[in-house]
Amino acid sequence: MELDIPKVKGIAAKVGKVGDEVxxxxxxxxxxxxxxxxxxxxxxxxxxxxxxxxxxxEQTVKxxxxxxxxxxxxxTAAANHDYTDSAQALKLHTAGADMAV
Amino acid sequence: MVDYAELKNADPERLTRAAxxxxxVGRDLDQFAEDVLKQGRALGGTWTGKDADAAVQELTRHxxxxxxxxxxxxxxxxxxxxxxxxxxxxxxxxxxxxxxxATVPATIDADGRVTAHPPPEARKSDGWMASxxxxxxxxxxxxxxxxxxxxxxxxxxASALAGLEMPDAPDADPLTALGTMxxxxxxxxxxxxxxxxxxxxxxxxxxxxxxxxxxxxxxGVPAVDRDxxxxxxxxxxxxxxxxxxxxxxxxxxxxxxxxxxxxxMREKLEKLKQEKDNLDNLRQRLDDPNKKEAFLLKFDPADDxxxxxxxxxxxxxxxxxxxxxxxxxxxxxxxxxxxRRADIEQRDAEAADPSKSTSAIVWQDYDAPGDLxxxxxxxxxxxxxxxxxxxxxxxxxTHEGEPSRNTLLGHSYGSTTVGNAAENANLKIDDLxxxxxxxxxxxxxxxxxxxxxxxxxxxxxxxxxxxxxWAARGNADIIAPISGVPQLGPDPMEDxxxxxxxxxxxxxxxxxxxxxHFRRNLSRIVTGRHDDVQxxxxxxxxxxxxxx
Numbered sequence: 096m097e098l099d100i101p102k103v104k105g106i107a108a109k110v111g112k113v114g115d116e117v118x119x120x121x122x123x124x125x126x127x128x129x130x131x132x133x134x135x136x137x138x139x140x141x142x143x144x145x146x147x148x149x150x151x152x153e154q155t156v157k158x159x160x161x162x163x164x165x166x167x168x169x170x171t172a173a174a175n176h177d178y179t180d181s182a183q184a185l186k187l188h189t190a191g192a193d194m195a196v
Numbered sequence: 197m198v199d200y201a202e203l204k205n206a207d208p209e210r211l212t213r214a215a216x217x218x219x220x221v222g223r224d225l226d227q228f229a230e231d232v233l234k235q236g237r238a239l240g241g242t243w244t245g246k247d248a249d250a251a252v253q254e255l256t257r258h259x260x261x262x263x264x265x266x267x268x269x270x271x272x273x274x275x276x277x278x279x280x281x282x283x284x285x286x287x288x289x290x291x292x293x294x295x296x297x298a299t300v301p302a303t304i305d306a307d308g309r310v311t312a313h314p315p316p317e318a319r320k321s322d323g324w325m326a327s328x329x330x331x332x333x334x335x336x337x338x339x340x341x342x343x344x345x346x347x348x349x350x351x352x353x354a355s356a357l358a359g360l361e362m363p364d365a366p367d368a369d370p371l372t373a374l375g376t377m378x379x380x381x382x383x384x385x386x387x388x389x390x391x392x393x394x395x396x397x398x399x400x401x402x403x404x405x406x407x408x409x410x411x412x413x414x415x416g417v418p419a420v421d422r423d424x425x426x427x428x429x430x431x432x433x434x435x436x437x438x439x440x441x442x443x444x445x446x447x448x449x450x451x452x453x454x455x456x457x458x459x460x461m462r463e464k465l466e467k468l469k470q471e472k473d474n475l476d477n478l479r480q481r482l483d484d485p486n487k488k489e490a491f492l493l494k495f496d497p498a499d500d501x502x503x504x505x506x507x508x509x510x511x512x513x514x515x516x517x518x519x520x521x522x523x524x525x526x527x528x529x530x531x532x533x534x535x536r537r538a539d540i541e542q543r544d545a546e547a548a549d550p551s552k553s554t555s556a557i558v559w560q561d562y563d564a565p566g567d568l569x570x571x572x573x574x575x576x577x578x579x580x581x582x583x584x585x586x587x588x589x590x591x592x593x594t595h596e597g598e599p600s601r602n603t604l605l606g607h608s609y610g611s612t613t614v615g616n617a618a619e620n621a622n623l624k625i626d627d628l629x630x631x632x633x634x635x636x637x638x639x640x641x642x643x644x645x646x647x648x649x650x651x652x653x654x655x656x657x658x659x660x661x662x663x664x665x666w667a668a669r670g671n672a673d674i675i676a677p678i679s680g681v682p683q684l685g686p687d688p689m690e691d692x693x694x695x696x697x698x699x700x701x702x703x704x705x706x707x708x709x710x711x712x713h714f715r716r717n718l719s720r721i722v723t724g725r726h727d728d729v730q731x732x733x734x735x736x737x738x739x740x741x742x743x744x
Contacts, residue, residue: 098248113232128214131214131218138202140350143353154265158265172247
């Protein structure tokens, strides 16, 4: 297994940022989009439009949350590998010192 | 059902606004999809193993979900935009009916009932009363027509909206879609177009985002889709070159400056920086809002680099010019100048006929001879023929509306390439232009009349008669004495060849696009103003060469 920890952490941060940005962006756009078709009484499609807009918005927000979580998970995985490698290095170092004695 | 009062009070501008807002969110989500997929690809290069595979898969899934959301929002845009347009049209009919009712004279009540109000004197005239009665019927019929239109639009929009795939729907699988793509001999531009049309919007988006290298160069895929895919490839290459530059610069700080390794690295660095500069220049042209919109129809950085760039959308243009450059070529050798020439050709043609749109394409999709020494070898032209044919056929397949007027131009060795291709297959072009030609790419006995019957044996005659074969050579072009070398075919400027030669002023081999005569005449050929082309009557032996 190969792992470039600083790069993976950088990617994790970027992924998390995408999730956060999408979440904020879609939340901001929600009101605007939902009200945009108002003033057209009697049109069945306007009701469908509102339902679709709400559903699309909710699904996209959930997706954004999942992306943020993925970013965190990748960062955690990289940190764990980092920790394991450090612990492994420490062990080796200690073992080496013991042998030297 | 929408009734009279509801249609009267409807506000189609709000429907259009809803469409615009959804479209904006959709387009931004496409960018987010690309961002996530980009990080997924980057992750694959920095982490390997089971955990890495899972993470990459997860990000790929997210990318697909964002793409699904993008497509759904664009679906909303389309449904609401169409509804807005149709309701606007229905209201216009309603307004016109109301205006007409006043002249009958008749009134329309809140429920849309039409009542005649004949003046007292009209009651004495059967003809007048009949006319009023007919007027009432016309008003009622027009009101009904407006209502029918609005209701049909309403039903259509509701159905389109209800049918949209939400981002939580099962992911479309781009690999399955790719598996249905025609391959080998079956992958004709017509078959590719049919296949592309058979895919869902979602599948097309996923293919562009996840397999841009597979769909970006496919003849038969529309220009806008090829452009989407190739821009991803271009940006990936730019990022890759950036990383290589940083890596070498880092390495150089740790390497003794006078070592052979440092020399090697500096040389490599120089080449990479030059490539980066060219890549940035291409990206800037694509993004330049002050110039005609450009479309990247192919981007393959391997070897010398193969690029096809269209200035103006060839799928929508009335006139389409494909320009095949000659010796040198390759993305890193002169493509910047090729872009400039395409810009000039496009501008000139639209200036020559402002009522028609023109797209000018640089087709740098063949291995052109690297230098003059290898320019006597016809194999470069032979190897390009099939690709050039497919590209021309693809233009016909993806074009929308009335067929465009298509011109194929080859400059220098490019003229050998286009002549060779046109002699071997019906390219479905309207005009062929050979500029600064070292030879037309045909056999030595060939002439301008030979192209007309190409394809006749397959029932697909090109019909490119010699009055549609053009040739030009400037008075200061040094190609004159070597044109017509046996390997590259006859000199198209010779009288016996039979092409229509046109005035190119004092252009040298590389300055045609700075010569007013050449540019003016080319623009007239491209736009079909053949009678206005200044034909060149100068005998061949008067072509000027430096005498001292």
